[in-house]
Each structure stands twice: as structure tokens, then as C-alpha cells.
Amino acid sequence: MTRQLDQEVEPAVTPADPPAPNAARRVLHAIGPGNLSLIGALIVVVAIFGSLNSGFLDLANLAGIGEAVTVFGLLAVVQTVIIICGALDISVGSQAGIASVVSAMAFTATGSNAFVGILAALGVGIVVGAVNGLIIVYGRVNPVIATLATLAAYKGLAQLISGGKAQGFVLDNDLFIFIARGKIAGLPVPIIILAVVALGMHILLKYTDIGRNIYAIGGNDTAARLAGININKYLIAVFMLAGVVSAIAGIILTARTGSGQPVSGSEGLELKAITAAALGGCALKGGKGTIGGTLLAVVLLGALDNGLNVVGVNTFWQNVAQGTLLVAAVVIQQRRSGERAVGLPA
Template sequence: MTTQTNESADARPKEGRARRVLNAIGVQNISLVIALILLVAFIGSQNSNFFYTSNLATIGTTVAIVGILAVVQTVVMLIGGLDISVGSQAGLTSVTSAMIFMATGSATAGIVGALVVGAAAGLFNGIVIIYGRVNAVIATLATFAAYRGLANVISNGRAQGYTGTDAVFVFLARGNVFGIPVLIWILILVAVAIQLMLHYTDIGRNIYAVGGNAVAARLAGIALNRYVLGVYVLVGVVAALAGILLTARTGSGQPTSGSQGLELQSITAAALGGCSLQGGRGTIVGTVLAVILLGVLQNGLIILNVNSFYQDIAQGALLVIAVVIQQKRAGGGGVGLPT
């Protein structure tokens, strides 16, 4: 699991087709696929209910919200940052969407309003990080607390409104298109859109450049600030989407319930998927695989009747394991403190 993308990339033209395919997927991703297969085999052998379509759909819809956040967390990490406030942004926008919906009676207004609030929250993060020259972890740790507080203030700490009768919200939460839940479609759309952006556009290329070597990127004429700001706004917008989906699923605006822990889960998924905490490295495919792995694990623990407190331990352990593996891959010496 530890190495080899490097060496094998060298001799690419001489190698066979199978090897090329393997390289294209990436070693880290193959390890994730293998881990996923093993996990599925184990859970399935213990409880065959796991394979019911209804259970698979449950996994899909549970991971959708974490999934879209993990996808944008990947982008933030690629640019060399981190966003701890994603969960709080989702909570804030969940409340906003429900309150605007109740006030106007229009789902569209609620959704648009939430997206605007999300974009503003992301923009604020970006401004603090760039113009306040604050470390991204600290800045978003601060807004993690502040946005959650704001959500509680405007909602008085209570669930807001009822969206369970609105066709749009019901469609988002429980609709199907071609037999696949809308929530899963949204995850697929977000992941594909971001993947296309990263892989095929100059914007994506420059995001990798800024995260890989900010000085070089600046001297090559890339407008660093614009990219960093843009990425945090993107996170805000997608976090708002997550907030809207949260509202749709629970039928009301939730200031904290349902969004708590999303930051940890999204960061865990991105790290497990191969994102470097130093920036410049990581893929959407890896992150999505990690999201599925985490979802299966969580679901498995439930259907195997494991005490739910163990889920937190499992998740924490996975984050540590993911980062340890990454440090090994990065090949840094065993001397001194990690950077």
C-alpha cells in the first residue's frame, strides 16, 4: 500500500496495458478498492441483509451529504488549505433555507437564499485567510464555532419550519431518477463536475500548482488570492447544497443536528482518499472511494449491532491510519516533527 506510483510512472511507455490501467487508477485507489471489497465480503458474510437493494440505497443516501463535502474538502486540501467549518456552514444554511421557505412559501427562494448565505460564509473564510493572513486551520476553526453559533442564534437553537409537504424538498430527499435516489445523483453530479474542472481546465491545473508550490505559481503569473478565495466560496456553495439536502431529509432546518461531525468525516474521507495535507496532491476518485468505504463501514457497524460509540473510534482510527500511510508515501525522514 505504501509506494510505487513513482517508480512505475517512469517507465510507462514500455509497460503493458494492464499496468497502464493500474497506474491510471493509482496505487492508493487500488488499495481502497481492495479494502472496500474485503469489508463488503466480511459484512456480507456476517449478515446477508447487507446486500438488500434497500440497504445499499440507504448507504448511498447517507454518504451523499458527506460525499459532496468531501469532494470540495479535496479541492481545499489540493490548494494547501483546510476547511473545518463545512459542517457549521451546512447547519447555518439548513436553517436559512427552511426559514426563508417558511417566510416566502417558495422552495426556490429557500434554496437560492441558502446558496447565497453559503457563498458569503465561504467568502468570509477566504478573506480572513488571505487578507488577514490567518492560517486556514485557525481561520476555519474560528468560523466553525462562529457559524454554528450564528445558526443557533437565528433559529433559537431549535429546528425550523416544516418542508415535508413541499414537492421540491420531498423530491430532493426521497425522489428517484432512473431508479437511483436523487441524493446519489447529486453526489455523482458534484463529483463529476469537480473532477472535470480539476482535470480538464486551466483552473484545475492552477489549483494543483498553487497547492504544490505557491511561490512558483505566483512567479508564473497565477493570481493566488483569486484561486484561494474562489475555492473557499466553492466550499461555501457546496456546503449550502449539503444544508439544503439536510433540510430536505429531515423535513426542517437543523442548526446543529445532522451537520455536526461533517467536517471530521469530510477531512477523513479526503485524507483516506489520498489528499496530501501539504497540498498539491489528491484525486476526486480517491475521495469518492474513501467516502463509500466510510459509508459501508458505518452501515456495517450498525447492521452488525456494534455499539454506536465505536463508530467514532473507528473513524478516528481511520483518519490516523490514512495520514500515517500518506506520510510514508511522501517518504519524509523519520526525524523531527511532521510538517
């Protein structure tokens, strides 16, 4: 006789869903820990210089900071794309210089036709960017060495075609005046140009297959090649993009100064662009970086430069500060990556 035992069947326990992150955590995740440190540094810089000189916080001065960073901000944004791709372009400042000269000279040669001057500058930007890419890809030259060489070459070319002097005068033209001093919805045109270019780069990197491939190339070029990505084509295209954006920076430089500047307005911009990209979180070995972080670093550098000027610090200290920030950014990246320091035991 079998006895049937009544067994109580316990209901299955489903694991509770993890609590949804609150709004504050979502915001912090979206900003990123690296960007939070930049925001904190920016707040400290603003607080220090604002306390030392009340004029630092004037709206006119803050707007001046925004306009002052547009040229090197454009170069920093496109430098971010290049670094993410695993390369580096040291010649962007010289590219801006030669585009500035060409825009002014074409403007003068065509009887003050601003559109021809702008198109000529953009065309030169495409050519010099393509030259960089072709040297790197088909000459099998390291990007740092290749663009170090073209840095000197483009600078010399700008001086040759201009005779080493500022060329033309564009401030009697409505379009160049609008680029330099115009406003749209209360915002200066150069700031709007920087915002549009930065937004375009952000969308390219984050929401397109092209952007994902750029990250893949910088992260592991061997895996990217095995996945079927044409690395050579991407490198040439990225350097051509750098040439176009550098040309836009050169056009703004021409409009702002009123003439084509072979060297004086563009010298040193490449260091500031690389510093901003590194501070913004770009890994110099590639595969990592964001446009938002770079823009925050651009604003931080602009506030630092302006603050030093406002409180009367010798302008040579700006170069010291930029170099120090670049070293600090690279050291922080090295520590976070966990890689062995060069020359030290494992």
C-alpha cells in the same frame, strides 16, 4: 595504386518500440495504486459484514448506504479541492448547518416557496465561504485557525437565528420531497446530486487551467506566484466554492429531515470529510489528490458505518474507527513522502 575495399554497410538498427501496455495495466494505471488499496479495503469490509449479516448485501441496504453518504460526500469532494490548493476548511459542517436553517426559514417566511429557500441557502453559502477566504487572505490567518474560528461562529449563528431548534417543515412541498426521496432513472436524487458535483469537480481539476493552477498553488505556492498565478484570488474563490457545495449539502439535509437543522444534522461532518479526503490520497500539505479517490473513501466510510450498525456495534465505535482511519491515512502519507518524522532523528 590504391586498392578500394568493398565494405559492407550494415543497416542501421532502430530500437524496438516498447511494448504497448496491455488492457489490464492500462486499467491499473488509470485506477492508481492508492485507489487499488481502497478498493481492496472496500471488498474486505463488504465481505466481512456480508458474512456477519446477510441483510448488509440487500439492494435496499446498499442504496441506503449511497443515500447516507451524500451529505458528507459533497463536503468531502469540495474538501479535496481545498486540500489540493494547500488549505483546509474545518467549518464546512457548520456552513451546511446554517444553510439548512436559512433554507427552511426562508421557505416558511415566503409562504412555502421552495425556490426562495434554496436560493437563500446558496446565497448564505457564498457569503460564509467568502468570509473564510477573506479572513485567510487579508487577515493573513492560517486556514486551519481561521476555519476553526468560523466553525464555532457559524454554529453559534445557526443556533442564534433558529433559537437552537429545528426550523420549519418542508415535507409538504413537492420540490423538497423530490430532493429527499425522488428518483431519476432509478437512482435517488441525492446520489445524482453528489455524482454531478463530483463530476464537475473532476473536470475542473483535471481538464481546465483553473484546476492545473490549483494543483500548482498547493504543490509550490512560491513557484505558482512567480508564474503569475493570483493565489489570493484562487483561495477566495475556492472557499466560496466550498460555501456553495456546503449549502447544497445543507439543502439536502433540510429535505431529508423535513426541517432546518442548526447543529444536529451537520455536527461532525467536517471530520468525516477530511478523513475521506485523506483516505482518498489527498496530501494534507497540498498539491496532490483526486476526486475519484475521495469518492472511493466516502463509500468505504459509509459501508463501515452501515456495517457496524447492521451487526449491532455501539455507534460510538464509528467515531473511533474514523479517527483510526484518519491517523492511518496520515501515517501512510508521511511514510510515502519520505519526510523526517517530527521529534525523531534524521
